[in-house]
Amino acid sequence: MKTKLLYSLLALALIVSACGSDGGGDDQPDPCAVAVAIAISNNTNAASGQSDGSFTASATGGSGTFEYSIDGNTFQSSGTFTGLAAGQYTVTARTSQGCSGTTQVTIVDSPASVPSFANDIAPIFTARCATSGCHVDGGNAPFAINGFGDVQPRAAAIRNRVAGRTMPPGGSPALSDAQITSILAWVDGGAPNN
Secondary structure, three states: OHHHHHHHHHHHHHHHHHHOOOOOOOOOOOOOOOOOEEEEEEEEOEEOOOOOEEEEEEEEOOOOOEEEEOOOOOOEOOOEEEEEOOEEEEEEEEEOOOOEEEEEEEEOEEOOOOOOHHHHHHHHHHHHOOOOOOOOOOOOOOOOOOOHHHHHHHHHHHHHHHHOOOOOOOOOOOOOHHHHHHHHHHHHOOOOOO
């Protein structure tokens, strides 16, 4: 009987030794014991209405090689994301061992810089609009352009005429594309006296 008990205890000791104290059979450390942390760098906001924002995610922790996603489904080996519109993105970094972490990144819609009335817009109006017979006192145009006070109340109408390329009128030299872009950006930016 003592021999049978001794063999039973010996068998039990061998089982515990083979399986480990937790009974799981492995003594490997948890590859996800160190939490995955994600750092964001090179965050570039999107220009007004554009999809040109970007950022780079770098992950640490876990075990294995990282891959990254901003939609939770499509993963890539690089943590750099480009061509992003303004909005909130959930970045997921996961390892080949199944460890993962997430963080939020916001790409802001940065308004385009508004051209200066004094430095950019007034010189266009002076050279191309406030000319003999047009937007001058006694000219054929419905108002004279003598400064900001003459232009700002009419900014929306000016925008429509410039965008439609009906101002200056036919027979006068046309505005360049760059001049049109500047005038539209100034009006769209609130037509400030800047």
